[in-house]
Amino acid sequence: MRRDNFNLKQFFEFDINSQSVWNPCLQDVNVVIHLAAVAHNNSTDPNYINEVNVHGTVNLARQAVEHGVKRFVFISSISVLGNSTHKGKTLNEDSEYLPHSKCAQSKLDAEIALLNIAKETGLEVVILRPVLVYGADCPGNFGKLVNLVKKMPMLPFALCDNKRSFISLDNLVDFIAVCIEHPKAKNEIFCISDGVDVSIKELTNSIAKGLGKTLIQCPVPEFVFSLLGKISGKQDQIEQLTGDLQIDSSKARSLLGWKPPFTMTDTLSRLSE
16 A cells, blocks of 8 residues: 555544544554654653653553454654764664653654554554655754755855765655555554755755755854754754764565665655646
8 A cells, every 4th residue: 555545534633542433444454553642852741742642552552452443553752762863873673671751751652552452352453663864844953954954055064074864854754654554564663754864964965855955055164053952952953964874774674575666855855836
């Protein structure tokens, strides 16, 4: 199945928490794809984060079981394994848990709860851990980066040779479609990316190209970014721009035979539409 096969027939709007009643939208449903979560806001009340991301997810999964849903595809995050890697190192499905935020911890807790539900009930659970998702109208950090490129004629990334894994919205949707039906995806975890790692310089240049804009990259030494992070108290944000985060997504390829069908250029070419 590919994304062209999807046909949205009904739309429901719910709060996601431990009390949500999902009966109206679980009738005659075989697969649930759960993407909604509290994200990009570490200052949010941790009780609220857990209510939505953990208890809300568990509640939905248990009601899915009651309605005879066969498979539950859960979009987690690579952040459950950390927010950086060292040169030449990669993260994969067997890497040590290292959640770096309340939201990341809640995603990990939800993963563990879902796998327990799978053992108890026979529900087929598929867990996806995507890296940063990019594409037209993507929110969060990528959206902020696009706005930065739109506003600034120059950026300071000429000397940045970091390597980070990303996944386009197109490739993420395509992989979700594979996980809906593939028998070997049952009760598996997948770290997923485009399979091509790029620097912040390459990413912002690609964004500028997609916007039809000329961008000048200035040569600012790496230590300046570290210094700015310490002074501003935004070391995590600076690390997300200039640090390394590489993942090994070979399991998706070897087990499911999946190959990312879209390039970064394919996806970012639609930014100016």
